Each structure stands twice: as C-alpha cells, then as structure tokens.
Amino acid sequence: MPKIAQKRLPEPKIRKSLLDKDFGHQKARRSNFEAIYTTFALNFGGLALIRGCHGIRSGVFDFDPARPRIYNLRVMNTLLLLTFAGPSGLPSLEEVRAMDEKLRLAERWGIMALDTTPPVLPWDILHYGITLTVDTVGDSIASGRCEVEFQLLDDTASLWLNFVDSMSATPYLGLTVDSVLLDGAVATWFFSGSDTGRILNIQVPGGVSGQIDTALVFYHGEPTHPSGIISSGGLTIGDTICYTDDQPWGARHWFPCVDIPSEKATSEVTATVPAGWRVVSNGVLADSVHNPSWWTYHWVNDYQIASYLVAFAAYDFAILRDTFIFSGDTVPIYHFVSHADSANAELDYKLLPKAMEGYSTLYGIYPFMDQKYSQVQIDKLGGAMENQTNTFTGFGIYGDSTYTIWVQAHELSHQWWGDYVTCGTWPDIWLNEGFATFSEAVWWGWFLGPSMYQYWIDSVRMAIYLEYQTWPPIPIYNPGQSLEELFSVETYDKAGCVLHSLRKVTEYLLGGDTLAFWAALRYYKDNHAQSYALTKDFTQEYAAFTGLTLDWFFGEWLYKPGYPKYQVIWSKDSLGAGLWQVNITINQTQSHNYGVPYFKMPVPLQLMGGCDTTVIAWDSLDTQNFSFTVSGKPNILRFDPENWIIDEHTVHTGVIETPSHVTETRLLSLGPVPARDMFRVEYLAPEGLRAELSLYGVDGRLVGREKSTTANGLNVIGVNLACLPQGLYFTEFRVDGKRLFATKVVKQ
Ligand SMILES: [Zn+2]
Numbered sequence: 001m002p003k004i005a006q007k008r009l010p011e012p013k014i015r016k017s018l019l020d021k022d023f024g025h026q027k028a029r030r031s032n033f034e035a036i037y038t039t040f041a042l043n044f045g046g047l048a049l050i051r052g053c054h055g056i057r058s059g060v061f062d063f064d065p066a067r068p069r070i071y072n073l074r075v076m077n078t079l080l081l082l083t084f085a086g087p088s089g090l091p092s093l094e095e096v097r098a099m100d101e102k103l104r105l106a107e108r109w110g111i112m113a114l115d116t117t118p119p120v121l122p123w124d125i126l127h128y129g130i131t132l133t134v135d136t137v138g139d140s141i142a143s144g145r146c147e148v149e150f151q152l153l154d155d156t157a158s159l160w161l162n163f164v165d166s167m168s169a170t171p172y173l174g175l176t177v178d179s180v181l182l183d184g185a186v187a188t189w190f191f192s193g194s195d196t197g198r199i200l201n202i203q204v205p206g207g208v209s210g211q212i213d214t215a216l217v218f219y220h221g222e223p224t225h226p227s228g229i230i231s232s233g234g235l236t237i238g239d240t241i242c243y244t245d246d247q248p249w250g251a252r253h254w255f256p257c258v259d260i261p262s263e264k265a266t267s268e269v270t271a272t273v274p275a276g277w278r279v280v281s282n283g284v285l286a287d288s289v290h291n292p293s294w295w296t297y298h299w300v301n302d303y304q305i306a307s308y309l310v311a312f313a314a315y316d317f318a319i320l321r322d323t324f325i326f327s328g329d330t331v332p333i334y335h336f337v338s339h340a341d342s343a344n345a346e347l348d349y350k351l352l353p354k355a356m357e358g359y360s361t362l363y364g365i366y367p368f369m370d371q372k373y374s375q376v377q378i379d380k381l382g383g384a385m386e387n388q389t390n391t392f393t394g395f396g397i398y399g400d401s402t403y404t405i406w407v408q409a410h411e412l413s414h415q416w417w418g419d420y421v422t423c424g425t426w427p428d429i430w431l432n433e434g435f436a437t438f439s440e441a442v443w444w445g446w447f448l449g450p451s452m453y454q455y456w457i458d459s460v461r462m463a464i465y466l467e468y469q470t471w472p473p474i475p476i477y478n479p480g481q482s483l484e485e486l487f488s489v490e491t492y493d494k495a496g497c498v499l500h501s502l503r504k505v506t507e508y509l510l511g512g513d514t515l516a517f518w519a520a521l522r523y524y525k526d527n528h529a530q531s532y533a534l535t536k537d538f539t540q541e542y543a544a545f546t547g548l549t550l551d552w553f554f555g556e557w558l559y560k561p562g563y564p565k566y567q568v569i570w571s572k573d574s575l576g577a578g579l580w581q582v583n584i585t586i587n588q589t590q591s592h593n594y595g596v597p598y599f600k601m602p603v604p605l606q607l608m609g610g611c612d613t614t615v616i617a618w619d620s621l622d623t624q625n626f627s628f629t630v631s632g633k634p635n636i637l638r639f640d641p642e643n644w645i646i647d648e649h650t651v652h653t654g655v656i657e658t659p660s661h662v663t664e665t666r667l668l669s670l671g672p673v674p675a676r677d678m679f680r681v682e683y684l685a686p687e688g689l690r691a692e693l694s695l696y697g698v699d700g701r702l703v704g705r706e707k708s709t710t711a712n713g714l715n716v717i718g719v720n721l722a723c724l725p726q727g728l729y730f731t732e733f734r735v736d737g738k739r740l741f742a743t744k745v746v747k748q
Contacts (some may be wrong), residue, residue, distance in 0.1 A: 007131075100548035116427050116478055118262035118532070122154035125265040126212070126403065128209025128310065130255045133272040133294075140222040146255045148215045149265075156207050159215060161253035162259035162307075163200040164224055165191060175221040175254075182215050196226060196249055200256050223254050236380070242273065243313035243378050243392065245385060248426055248486070253306040262306035262424045262532045272296040273314040280336050281312035282388045283371050301388070304530035305421045311387035313376050318342040320349065324356045324366065324373070330358045331369045337377040337397065344399035349375060350400040351447070355409045358446030359416060359439065362524045367420035367529075375408065386414030386436070405439045407455075413439030423527050424532040429486050430558075431533055434476065434495020439692045441500065457500045457643055458744065459728060461495040464563070464646060465748045466726060467673050472594050473561035477535045490561075497646050498557045501601075502542075502550075504644040508602055508616065509548055511716065522547040552600050560688060562596030566603075566649040569636050580633055581605060584626045586619045598622060601645050636667055636741060649673055653682070662686050662712055665735045674746035680718040681733050685710035689736045693717045695745070696730045721747045731736065 040671060129147035150159060153409045180202055186187040188203040202215050226233040226249055233245045234253030252259040269281040272294050285303025299312070320342060322333035333352060337345040354371070360366050366373065368389045381394030384407055391411040395404045417435035445453030466729030467489040476495045503517045510516050522546045524538055539554040572580050584605060588598050600620035607613050611632030617624070627747060628659040641650050650671040650681070668682040681693055687710060695704035704719045719731065724747055732742040 009436075017663045033590055065726045096280050113681065116425055117534075118260065118424050121258065121263065122156040123150045123152050123159060125150050125263055126414050127266045127268075128255065128257060128308070129268045129270075131270040132236055132254075134242055134274075134314065136242065136274055137598060138222070141235075141254070144173065144175070144219045146217045146219075147256075148217070148256065149212065150215070151212045152204070152207050152209050154209050156209075157204050158207075159204055160200045160258075161200045161202070161215075161217075162198070162249075162258040163191075163217070163256035164196065164198045164202070165219070166224075167219055173222055174224045175219045178218040178220065180215060180217050182348045183213050184216075186715070187215065196252070196713045198252070199406060206344075217256050219256075223362060226250050226253055232748075238380075241313070241315040241380065242277075243376075243381065244311045244387075245381060245392070246308040247385060248308055248309060248483075250349060251310055255310070255645060257310075259306040259307045261306045261422050261426065263529065264306050266303065267301045267305050267310050268299065269310070269312045270288075270296065271312055271314060271497075276316050277314045278319065278336070279312055279314040280317070280334070280376055280390060282310060282390050283287075289611055297667070298748045299334075299370070299597070303371070305388050305419075306532070309386070309388040309419055309422075311385070311390055311392065313392060314380055317376075318345075318579070320346055322349070322353060326357060326360045326365055326369075329365065329369050331366060332372045334372060334374045335377075336374060338379075341377065341397040345377070348397050348401050348404055349397045351405045352408055352412065352467055354447060355405070355412050355443050359413055362442060362446070362518050362521075363413075363416045364525060367415055373412070373415070375411075380728045384411050386411045386418055388419040389415070406443065409443035410436045410440050412480070413442070414670070416525060420530060421528040422532045424537075426486055426535040428533070428535050430476045430491040431488070431535065431538060432493035434499060435497030437492045438499040442497070452672040454642060457497060458746070460496050461643065461646060462726065462728070463489050464497065464744060465648075465746065467493075468562075469748065473563075473596060474594075475559055477558045494646060495558075497643075501557065501644050503554065503644070505550075505553060505602060506546055506548065510546065516546050519630055523568055556599050560597045561594050562590060563646040563648070564599040564601070566639065566647055568605075568637065568651045570651070570653060572634055574633075575629065578631055580630055582615070582628045582630055582634060582637075584617060584637070585623065585629070586617060586626070587623050588619070588621070592635075598643075604640050604642065605640050606638040607634035608638060609633055614641075638672045638743075639673070665689065665738075667712075667733075667740050668714075670733075670741070670743070674748040675721055676748050677722040678718045678720055679731060679745050680716060682714065682716050683733075683735070683740070684713060685715050685735060689713040691715065691717055692734045693719050693720045694732045695721070696733075698728050698730070719743070 013582065022238050034625065065503065073598060097349055121159070125148060127147070127149040131145040133142040133144075135142040146160065148159070161175075164174065166176050177189070177200065180189040182202060182204065188199050191198060192201060193199045200217065202431045202669055204213060207213070223235045223237070225236075233250035235244050236242065249259055251257050253371060268284060271279045271281070271624065273279055275290065275293055275295050277295060279297035279299070281297070281299035281301075282305060283299050283303070286298045286300040288298065289296040316339070317336040318339045320335040320337065322335070324331050324333055325554060335345055335349050352375070356366050374390045376390065376392045377397065378392045379394055384391065384395060393407065393411065398404065413436045414432060416440070418432035421431070423431045425430050441453045441456035441460065455732055474485055474488065474490055476490045478497065479488055479490050487711040506517045506520075507514055520542045524533070524541045527541055528537065539558070544552045549669050567589050568584065570582060570584045572582050586603065590596055598621060599619070603617045603619045607615065607630055609632070611630050611634050613630045613634075615628045615630070617626040637651055639651050640647065650673070651669055653668040662684050663686055665685045670681045670683060674736050679695070685691070689710040691708050691710050693706045694702060697703050703724060704721070706717055706719045708715070709716055717733075721729070728745050729745045729747060731745050733740045
C-alpha cells in the first residue's frame with residue numbers, strides 16, 4: 001500500500017469536476033441547481049480520496065420522451081412523407097400504407113428504444129464505415145459519407161436508419177442528405193418521422209432474406225444536437241476541438257445508423273481535420289495521411305459495437321503512452337490530453353494499468369486486448385463517457401491519480417459492462433451503470449484491500465439516502481421513461497449496492513465460497529460477448545451458474561422500489577454455564593407506497609461484548625422474532641456490519657434494566673443509522689462518571705462533542721448532526737475515559 005500524504009483540494013475545482021455526465025444525469029431528479037456534492041476524504045493508510053457524488057442540473061430535461069406530445073409528433077402521415085420525400089422518387093401511397101405499421105414501430109424504437117424487449121428487425125447491420133471532412137470554421141461536416149453494410153434476415157424491401165437531418169424540427173440547421181446509393185446504384189429513399197424519431201428509409205427492391213447489401217449515404221451540414229441531454233450530445237465541431245457524445249441517442253445526429261443498444265456492427269471512422277489536429281476513435285489506427293492543410297486519420301474497429309459507443313475526437317492533442325500486460329498479453333494505452341496538462345496527466349493516469357489488472361483478474365481479461373484503451377481529455381464534455389476502447393473524460397487533471405482514479409476505474413469497467421456486453425434496452429441500463437458503480441468499490445478493494453471496498457460501498461449508499469429524502473423510490477429495472485429516471489441513483493448507486501448485496505448473499509448461501517460470484521459474472525459476460533444482455537439474462541444465468549434460487553432476491557431488489565427500514569429490539573437471558581439466549585425482534589417499518597415490499601433477506605447481527613458472534617436472521621415479514629444461543633455475554637448488537645442490505649435501522653434493547661443501584665456501565669442502544677439530526681446513545685451507569693460522546697469527520701477532525709455526568713441508572717446522551725454536511729462520520733463514546741464503542745455514522 002503506498003503511503004501518500006493526505007491533501008486537500010481546492011473546493012471549487014472539485015465541484016466543477018463533479019458535474020460529470022456519467023454521474024450527472026442521475027441528479028436531475030433533484031431540485032434546482034443545487035450542487036449536492038459530498039467529499040469523503042478518508043485517511044486510509046494516509047490516502048485522501050474523493051468520491052464526489054454528482055452535480056445536479058435541472059431544467060435540461062425538458063424533453064420528456066414519455067409525453068404523448070412527442071409521440072404524436074412522430075406518427076407518420078402521408079403529408080409528412082410527401083413533404084419530406086427525397087429527390088430520388090416517392091413510394092406509392094399503397095406502399096406507404098403497407099409500411100405504415102412497421103414504420104410506426106421503427107420510429108418508436110428509433111426515438112427511445114424504451115421498450116423492454118429489443119425489436120425484431122428484418123436485417124442485421126454488419127458494418128458502418130463513416131468518412132467525414134470537418135469544417136471547423138463553419139462548425140459543420142463539409143462532406144460526410146456513411147457506408148452501411150447489412151444482411152437481410154427476412155424478405156423485405158426497406159432499410160430504416162435513424163438519422164436526424166435538416167428537415168426535422170429545426171429548419172435550416174442540420175444535415176442534408178445529398179444522395180444515397182444501394183450497391184453502387186442510385187437508390188430510392190425518403191425521410192419520415194420528426195425530431196429524434198427521424199428515419200431515413202432506403203428502398204431495397206426485391207430484397208430476399210440472406211442477401212447482403214451496402215447503402216452509401218452522402219451528406220453534409222451542421223449537425224443538430226439531441227434534446228434534453230446534459231452537454232451538447234451528438235457531434236460538436238468547434239474552432240479548437242471536435243468530439244462526439246452519443247449516449248443515449250446522439251449517434252443519429254452525425255451518422256445514419258440503427259440507433260438502439262441491441263444492434264451491433266463493426267465500425268470504421270475516417271476523419272479529415274485541420275493539420276496539427278490528431279483524431280482518436282474506436283479500435284486501432286489503420287493509417288493516417290498528413291498534407292500541409294489537412295490531416296486524415298483512419299480508425300478501424302473489428303469488434304461489434306453499439307451505435308452509441310461509436311465516437312471520435314480531434315484536436316491538437318499530446319499523446320501519452322502506457323502499456324498493460326496481462327498473462328503475457330500486451331495492449332497499448334494512450335492518453336490524449338492537452339499539451340498544457342500532459343505532465344499532470346501522466347501522474348493522474350498512472351494507476352490505470354493497476355485497475356486493468358484488477359478487472360482482468362476478476363472479470364476476465366480486458367476485452368479489447370488486440371486493440372487499445374484510450375482516455376481522451378474533453379474538458380467541455382462536462383462528464384465522462386465510456387466509448388468503446390475510447391473513454392472521453394471531462395474531469396479535471398490534478399497531477400494526482402487518487403482524485404480521479406475512481407472515475408477512470410468506473411469508465412474502464414464499462415469496457416466489460418456496457419461495451420463488450422451492452423444493455424439490450426435502455427430499461428436495462430443498470431447492467432451498465434450499476435456494474436460500473438459497483439466496480440468503483442471493486443477497484444478500491446483490489447488496490448487497497450477490503451476496508452476500502454467496504455468504505456466505498458458505504459459512501460455509495462449515501463447517494464441513495466439523499467435521493468430518498470426528496471424523490472419517491474423507483475425500481476432499478478425499467479425505472480421510467482425519462483432520462484433522469486434512466487440515469488438515476490437507482491440505476492447507478494442502488495444497483496451498485498445491490499451487486500454488493502448479491503455478492504454477500506451468494507457467499508453466505510454457498511457456505512463462504514468467495515469465488516462463485518466472480519465466476520458467475522464471467523459466465524454471464526462470456527454468454528453475451530460482443531452482444532447485448534437483458535436483465536432476465538443476467539438473473540437467470542447468475543442463478544443457473546451458482547445453482548441458487550434467487551428469484552426472491554432479484555424480484556424485490558431489481559423489480560420493486562425502495563428498501564427496508566428495520567426496527568430491531570433485543571434482549572438476553574443467562575442460561576448458565578456461560579451461555580446466553582439472545583431474543584431479537586425485527587420490525588420492517590417502511591411505507592409500502594409506490595409498491596415498496598417487505599424485504600426477505602438474511603440479516604447479519606453481530607453480538608459483541610463477552611462474545612463476538614455473528615448470527616443470521618432470515619427476515620421477511622413486518623414483525624419477526626428470532627432467538628439464538630451464544631457463548632459469552634453479549635453487550636452490543638451491531639446490525640449488518642458489512643452493509644449487506646440497503647436499509648435504515650435503529651437498534652433498541654428490549655428490557656431496560658434499571659436496578660436501584662447500578663454498579664457497571666452498560667450500553668443499551670445507539671442510533672439511528674443513518675442519522676438525520678441526532679445520534680443518541682442509551683446506557684446504564686453508576687452515578688458521577690464523566691461521559692463523553694465525540695463525533696469526528698473522516699479526516700479525523702473533531703466536529704462535535706457532548707459531555708455529561710452520569711446519573712445512577714438509565715442515561716441518554718446525544719450529539720447533534722443537524723448542521724453538519726451529509727456524509728460519513730465516526731463516533732466514539734467514553735465513560736470515565738474508557739471507550740464503550742466507536743463506530744461509523746452516516747449523516748443523511
Ligand atoms: Zn457509467
């Protein structure tokens with residue numbers, strides 16, 4: 001473990017850096033321009049780190065795809081069709097009517113892909129070959145060409161591509177299709193739909209199942225940007241930089257494609273840019289041409305890729321080189337950064353190979369070993385995006401990898417979870433984001449050990465508590481139709497914690513087998529290599545691989561909203577000979593609004609004091625009683641110390657013994673966890689002792705202390721957290737200088 005001096009960061013810099021895209025979308029459910037940002041700086045072996053949770057933006061999600069208004073707009077009608085028909089000829093009205101139903105479907109998935117099953121398409125896209133000449137003065141594509149190779153899976157006469165042209169909602173701005181060829185001959189084509197649901201229809205006369213065709217679309221113009229996306233999605237062309245940002249539906253704003261996550265193809269990007277600019281894209285650099293005015297770069301990707309992961313960026317980059325070696329195999333790493341930041345970037349990015357090692361060990365080797373991995377600094381992105389082999393990051397560069405390595409790790413993990421295996425529909429987005437959030441903790445565990453893994457899981461839970469103060473709970477799977485629901489705390493943080501739960505529950509059910517969880521993840525990944533997966537694929541394959549029946553677990557945690565709120569009451573009776581019977585009542589007190597269920601979970605209860613034993617209570621009802629026999633007298637019950645469960649809880653001693661003359665100090669209860677205003681301790685003590693309840697920040701700074709002199713019998717002491725920022729704290733309770741306990745407290 002390296003010893004790194006703890007540092008403090010200038011706060012405004014951090015705030016800015018945390019307004020990222022990957023972590024920004026989810027925050028939009030919150031109100032106003034509030035910057036909920038949480039700094040967790042923990043002196044763990046001397047390391048300071050920050051998990052920043054999430055900038056918040058509001059008012060940017062004015063495009064709510066669920067609104068009927070939008071849907072009505074994209075219902076194709078003949079007038080629209082005639083108006084927007086291309087120059088190469090029109091289909092007959094009969095043909096239009098025959099296509100109408102299918103086109104409606106196409107426009108529906110074209111817009112949102114929010115259906116929970118991928119559409120069955122009559123063709124398979126094999127390859128996209130995109131060739132662009134960028135006009136950085138005119139902020140436009142001077143000339144564009146996209147070659148779409150496809151194979152018919154059915155007898156069909158049309159190919160439909162998502163492509164937002166200038167005839168959509170914003171006239172005079174946008175791309176213009178100049179011509180379309182099919183297998184080298186002039187094709188019949190027309191547009192239908194509007195806005196994001198714009199569809200380029202290319203006729204494939206007499207198309208027969210099995211045949212392979214190539215459509216070639218020529219276009220030019222200034223690309224529009226998708227509505228409702230944080231930062232300007234699609235292709236941004238500026239005087240000094242040009243970059244794409246495609247998730248979830250920016251790709252159709254710069255190249256014609258089947259813009260749904262389940263449709264994958266190979267890809268090529270050839271971009272011509274001003275001399276001095278370098279271009280980075282997916283896959284490997286095949287060749288480049290430098291002439292006095294223009295440089296051209298040709299990147300080739302022969303892995304299957306979803307349209308939203310096709311990306312390129314160009315500017316006057318400095319390129320830092322690194323290497324990842326694993327099991328005798330080697331892959332190059334390139335960091336494309338500004339010249340001004342290149343020295344600091346070298347320090348910022350130095351831990352990346354270590355993260356690749358961790359993930360390769362646990363998830364299987366980096367999926368694109370025969371290509372490369374790049375991190376590309378795009379300051380204007382306002383976030384980070386896991387383009388395949390080609391992550392774009394808008395995070396600041398600080399000259400110290402400990403500040404952003406968790407973001408690098410998050411995006412890197414998407415190469416396995418999101419890129420190599422892609423969520424089949426957007427309602428399955430937690431298969432990308434939950435896995436990547438969980439992977440942040442996995443990274444820390446790999447680098448610094450189990451305590452750091454646990455710390456990160458605990459801090460991720462914070463975001464859930466914060467969210468639930470304001471917003472009603474939504475399920476992880478299929479959380480809703482808006483962007484803010486799709487990219488929500490549920491699909492990131494809660495799903496990440498559910499994977500931690502799954503890991504711990506699996507270990508428990510398999511008698512301590514710590515390897516099965518990782519093997520099951522690899523099995524699931526291998527089943528969907530270079531393809532897509534649905535939530536039910538994951539749940540079924542995980543259960544099948546481990547041999548566990550887990551319908552109950554996935555049912556309540558993925559498909560239902562909320563989490564349990566436990567009230568725990570316990571007491572103990574001496575059985576003689578050093579044995580004690582512990583009686584525990586667990587009440588689930590959560591509201592069942594919005595369909596929040598009672599949760600069935602194995603609840604770990606650690607009994608400490610004269611013993612140190614962890615017992616498991618299988619709890620599933622509103623009220624349940626448990627009893628255990630332990631050796632040694634327990635004085636403290638710690639509820640779920642490893643946070644298997646996303647929950648809130650309070651622990652009480654059931655029988656308050658107030659003997660007339662108390663001779664020893666004894667803890668009765670502490671809580672609640674998490675705490676909003678007051679963290680309270682109840683205890684028994686003799687008269688006249690000094691009691692002291694202290695509260696520390698994660699940096700070790702004292703932030704609160706309450707002192708009192710004990711009375712004989714029952715005593716209560718509390719420390720006020722109401723004015724403190726949300727986050728993680730440590731509390732210690734001493735009576736007459738003797739520590740009774742020290743534990744974590746989460747301020748909600
Ligand atoms: Zn992510």
